[in-house]
Amino acid sequence: MRKDSVIANVADNLGLNITNLSSRKLQIVSHASEQYFYVNLGNGNLYVKDRIDRETLCGAAATCSLIFDVMVENPFYVFNIKIEIQDINDNAPMFFHDRIILEIIEFTSPGARFALQQAIDPDIGINSIQTYKLSDNQYFSLSETHRDDGSTFPELVLEKALDRETQSNHELILTALDGGNPVRSGTAIIKIIITDGNDNAPIFTQNVYKVSANENAPINSTVITVEATDKDEGINAQVTYLLSKTSESIHRMFSINSTNGEIKTNKDIDFETIKNYELSIQAKDGGGLVSHAKVLIEVLDYNDNAPEIIITSLSSSIPEDSEPGTVIAVIRVHDQDSGENGEVDCQIKENVPFELILSSNRFYKIVTTKAVDREKISSYNITVVATDRGSPSLSSGRTIRLEISDTNDNPPVFMKSAYVAYVPENNLPGASIYSVRALDTDAGDNAKIMYSLFNANMEDPPVSIYLSINIETGVLYAQRSFDFEQNKEFLLQVTARDNGSPSLSSNVTLIIRIVDQNDNAPKILYPPPENGLTIFEMVPFSAEPGSLITKVVAVDEDSGHNAWLSYHFIQVSEPFYCTISEHTGEIRTSRSFLEKDVLNHKVVVMVKDNGAPSLSATTTLSLVVADSFQQLVPKITSRANDGNPDANQQLYLVVALALISLLFIVTIMVVIISKCRASKSPTTSFSTSLYPPMDPRVLSMYSDGTLSLPYPYNFCVTLDSAQQTMTLPMFHHIKVSLWKI
Template sequence: ITKRMEHRGWGWQALWWHHFFLLWSTTDAQTRYSIPEELEKGSLVGNVARDLGLGLSDIFVRKLRVASEAGEQYFSVDAGRGELVVNDRIDREALCGQSASCLLPLQIVIENPLQLHRMEVEIKDVNDNAPTFLKSDHVIEIAESRVAGVRFPLEMAEDPDVGSNGLKTYTLSKDECFTLKVKEIENGRKIPELVLTKSLDREKKAVHSLFLTAVDGGNPVKSGTSKITINVLDINDNVPQFENAFYKVDVKENIANGSFVISTRAADVDEGPNGEIEYSLGVHTHPSVLELFYVDAASGDIYLKRQLDHETQSSYRIDISAKDKGFPKMEGHCTVQVDVIDVNDNAPEIILTSKSTSVPEDSSSGTVVALLSVRDLDSGDYGKVTLQLLKTSSFALKPSFSNNYALITNGPLDRESISDYSIEVTAKDSGTPPLLSTKTIPVSITDVNDNPPVFTQRSYNVYLKENGVPGSILFSVSASDLDSGENAKISYSILDSKVQDVSVSSYVYMNSENGSIYSMHSFDYEKLKVFEIHVQAKDQGSPSLSSNATVHVFILDQNDNAPAVIYPSSAALGSLSHQRMPRSAKAGHLVTKVTAVDADSGHNALISYRLAEATDASLFTVSLYTGEVRTKRAVSEQDDSSQRLILEIKDDGEPLQSATVTVSILLEDALHEPISELRHHKASEPSKKTGRITLYLILSLASVSVLSLLTFVILAVKCMRNSRSSGSCCCMRRSDSDDYKNPNRNLQIQLNTDGPIKYVEVLGGDMMSQSQSFRSCMSPMSEYSDFTLIKPSSTTDFKEVISVLDASLPDSTWTFESQQVILWRLPHIKALCISSLQRDLVPPPSCSPCLTNASTAKSWMRRCDDLHTFTENTKGKPI
């Protein structure tokens, strides 16, 4: 055991001395601590944080740790106090053997950013080992013929301790024939020799028992004892003598097993068996030597049994014994030193000192990715190593000190292009031929949020039928993000915007995970035709990135509105319209005109009229597209005086929508037309009445004229008062403060007539802009001169107007002949449509409530456009 420890100690001693002198020559200054061996776990070595100029918080933040080159982790850092403490039992003898100096090199690795500091811990010897002998009992045979002064080498004791704690001296128990002589050889080693001081007399004492004690210089002193038994022999009195007492040979470590090492020779002057010599390894030979060498018993040649290794042990000491065959046997001794010569048989070893092998993709050039060190167990030039990278331009190696390197970035990184690198590092020594080793270092590029989500399109068009089911999906948008992890997780949202002064979130909502857009309620084309949804895709990075897209939603019209009759007015007159016509009417006489509108658009709003039922179908006809009811032939005496017509009004949609109106016509022998100064009265047939009737007619005409004049005087006075109070004229546009744009507007009076139906329009300026207007409804009967002037307002309910007229006039006045609309004015959109639809001057509805709201006005404008197109396609056929 002692020889094995000695062998291991010498190996560690040589290895650490080699590293020590190499590091000492390349490092300007290093931190060194000194501690005794065998300290308990947790014992203080030194304050690393203070010596490196670090705060206690830096130990946690920067992840300070200890890396040992010896392979065992003997030390650790107390993170709470920044102290280097003993992590495991340290046996100096196991580490450094008999070396005078025992240094443990340490690497202090600090991450974030990566730094490497080198330290040394000197392990001081303590007297923890007592001297020991390989054998506790040793037998020596000495012939009685040996003369005094002969020396017999004894077994040397082994003490792993060094310095003053090592082996100091030997002592021998008292004996009258023997004394002890201590011989000092190279390296300060001491060999005990037994000296015969007095001739032996076997007849007096055949056996001598002695005790050899080895004492060290420690405090307290430790010792070891070996028993020596001396058997006194007779006769053979010549000892074999070697040619040289010391042999030395150099052998390369790659020498083959069984190779010859060296030859030793001894001679014995005795004759016969007493002069025949046998060679053998000494009885005190260390087991490690016995495993490697053997000696030929006849020739004394030494051979190699196993492969040598310079890195394990560079030198061996072999004791050779030569014994004769006499009785008693005589024995001679010599020493052989075998020095093992190094060859380049160890490839360099690359050691990854740091653990982190990932780097953010936005790292600047020169960022430390990993720390490397390289070592070669060979010596001299064989141990000089160069390090280089293979096939990479994004990384480089930066030397630090000794054989330590830093792997750094050498340019910009892009995880989306390359997310993982396998960096091959090659180490090559200076031997001939050189030996190589390669290590692959995986480096992961961590993602940073440098890519915003990208929609598949910047703009989407969605076509949606009206009257859909609330909660149904409208559309799905999709975006992608080139980043990874949280940086690529996308959430969708709708940006706040207005649709008809209402937040778009009142119309739709969006699934934040998959980008699906759902309706909140059913859409009505007549109220909303198109709107925009501004959507945003946002990732979960920090800071987050986003992009926007626009979804254009177009509402498609469905035929969900039936035609609405606006003349005759069902609200004022009920579902039955009463009309009068003279029996003298000829073929083509205009009896009445039915006017209807449809809130839908396109073909869904194209209206046609049909005579569904009639008392006499041969007497009347209805225009398919205008709704005019005319006579097909002249009225005869045989025709009933009361005619009833049912007109069906249909649109062109799918499914078809329809409405009906009933017209009751009274045929009269004579029909008196009221006289009005607002139109030119055609010459009537010669009166066959009496002068009294003529007088009544003249009085009626005069009264109506006076009433009309009074009406216009009142209107002029009211206009002048309004112009003084508001700064504008009633016949002109309002000021800009009233949200009217056109500064030039003149009062226009338009007289329209067709048979018995008469109306006049008073228009304020052009019909394509908003204007101020007045409506007036007057009874045509001479005995009623009621006049109603209504100021326009966007909130005016025409149903209330009709109610006012109903309250002011008797029911008898609401006949066909008495329905004269004296003043009728719609906003510009309605006026345009009425003018387009009724350009042949058919009577408009009297104060109809169905045209008062904005949506209906817009539908009138669409009707107008559609009907104009239809008119052009039908080559001017009136519709």
């Protein structure tokens, strides 16, 4: 058939929808047949791709067919198609030797038969040689001999006695005719030479020799030895052998020893190329008589071909959420050997989540056996090994690389279960203060993380007032400067969300603790360091060494080391008879007083914290040594005269304050005595209800046990004329404070 001739419609024969042939990827799968056929996916027709020669494909085989598979996907099916190649009479009979020479003894009796060369016609059946014809003559006729294998040999029959002297040679034409339409023919010239004597032709021991030869037989190995005998004697009994009715390929493959009939190989025999050989052997004696025999050589297969693995369909990647049973690839296995040598077993070499499923006698599907996880293994090398059943067996392998594509099945994961950041107060607004990081084991957009920041407590002010976060890097920035005294801690929630679809997220708690800086100086609560303040502390003249005079009380709004306070004298008069505790601020006497001592001292106390750099505050105290209030007045007067030009005015003020204080003290004592009698319980202290309100920070300092003296009750009297106020204590000793109004 000509190229592009239509053979059949494959789609109709297989019941396939023509419109789906392209999407289902219909294709011819064969080791050899694809060079002869092709399918048009538009109409489903099967076409001849190249000229098909039956004689080349199958030789003299009675039937000739080409087998191939048609494969479709979605779903996957394989159809087996067998196309029989029908013979046409495209070959004429042909004689291997176009000239045949016979030597016949002149006294040969009529009826004697002489075997002639058989013609060759590669066609089969009716298209092969059907009959022979001999040109007209008076001495010879043609007879045909049919052998057991179905072959026909022409024989020349002597019809009339020969006379060498009358005619020493004869020339005839032998014609071979096939049964085709039209009839084809081939001719050979028979030249008959009339000789004397030889009346016995050689006789083979067998008309047909059958032998087997291994395809792995070495070159020049003996296949078989044929033998023919001749009853004549002398030169007429000497037999020589040669190959006849043999193609050129046979001559290249085999040779025969003309003397002993030994047939040997000239080349390597290949079972996959030709499985059977037919040789025609001619034996000729010295008198020119010949006989013929046939040698049939069957080539035995040797396992010399490893299986071949052909990938017919392949998915280079699959999503990691693919269901078990997903088809990865379709492979076809082919072994050119036959029998057990051509039977192939396939397996996957590695321990991978894939298996081979036999789809037909030559096709396998590679499918998943369980779910795959890209985050554990991102790609697989699947090695398929095909092993035949020969002895020894041969095998081959083919590696398929499969990429696992990512799906968004992993949420971002923070590096820590919770984050704690320490940020110094007074930071620069806009500065980077911390960073959080989450990892996503997915890939691509599924691993791209965006960060956001929220209040952990919804009642707190919006976090955006104080902080912001870079949505791509997770770096936190301060929106303003922090003040430890206002905000000591922020409780936040950071969310990391990936860019997958659907998006996955995770949260983590972030605690930002503000670290205190020494930005607040100590504040002195007692004595109050106000402008114009003069604090008088009366010290009994009889005070023992170590007696508590008073206590300086101070606080620091900072915390930690920055709030550790120490107390120091920075300005005192000499000689000075008091000490101050560095840690408590208690002022105590250092020794007993003498009459010659200066009994009026002004001291400056400095309170400093432990920060770096250290901050401090100061206050001034006036210490007056006196055993009674009466002794206090002249001392105050003397002090006033020495330090103030308005001495008389201050003297009047002091006297008035002293009288008023004395009156107030008497009143208070009456009240105390009344309460003591009512409770029948002696006491030397006053009810706390008599004490004026005081700074709670002072109370806290007294409550820790560091101040041993009772809290003095102070009272104030205002004199309009003097515009001054005097404060006197209630008991134990007197504290006098003067404020300028």
